Amino acid sequence: MRLSRGLEYLDNRRVFDRWLSRKPQPLTGAPAIRRQKTYSGQSGYVYQYYYEGHRPYKRDRNGGTEHVFDVSADRKTSIAVSVLLSDAAVEDWESRHGRTLYASERYAVAKMALFQAFDERPNPAAMSAEVLVRAADVEAILITLGIE
Numbered sequence: 001m002r003l004s005r006g007l008e009y010l011d012n013r014r015v016f017d018r019w020l021s022r023k024p025q026p027l028t029g030a031p032a033i034r035r036q037k038t039y040s041g042q043s044g045y046v047y048q049y050y051y052e053g054h055r056p057y058k059r060d061r062n063g064g065t066e067h068v069f070d071v072s073a074d075r076k077t078s079i080a081v082s083v084l085l086s087d088a089a090v091e092d093w094e095s096r097h098g099r100t101l102y103a104s105e106r107y108a109v110a111k112m113a114l115f116q117a118f119d120e121r122p123n124p125a126a127m128s129a130e131v132l133v134r135a136a137d138v139e140a141i142l143i144t145l146g147i148e
Contacts, residue, residue, distance in 0.1 A: 027053030041118035067110035073124035083110040083131040092135040112141045
């Protein structure tokens with residue numbers, strides 16, 4: 001009898017923890033009118049995407065900004081693709097260049113990282129994995145864009 005009360009407690013605790021668990025913050029920064037854009041990847045697939053917005057993210061000890069794009073390769077189904085731009089990657093670039101990256105420049109980094117994923121991932125199913133932007137990626141993308 002004592003065991004069943006313990007199991008009941010654990011079941012109730014799981015429900016309670018799930019109920020109190022943090023939900024992701026709502027997305028902000030999306031344009032008032034959604035504009036579908038198209039990108040022809042080097043992978044041979046043509047992707048349509050919308051920018052849905054961004055929000056802070058926190059994983060383990062890492063944090064940053066999650067940029068979310070709604071992506072489709074067949075015009076029938078779409079998936080949310082998250083581009084994670086870590087604070088550490090941005091701070092690394094900022095410390096080496098002596099200035100702060102503007103929000104528009106951070107968005108540009110996220111969008112270019114999404115394009116790289118379109119080019120490098122073998123098929124649309126592989127787009128379901130998050131796109132992680134490292135410090136070296138930030139540097140390379142901003143050099144490509146002529147931002148110093």
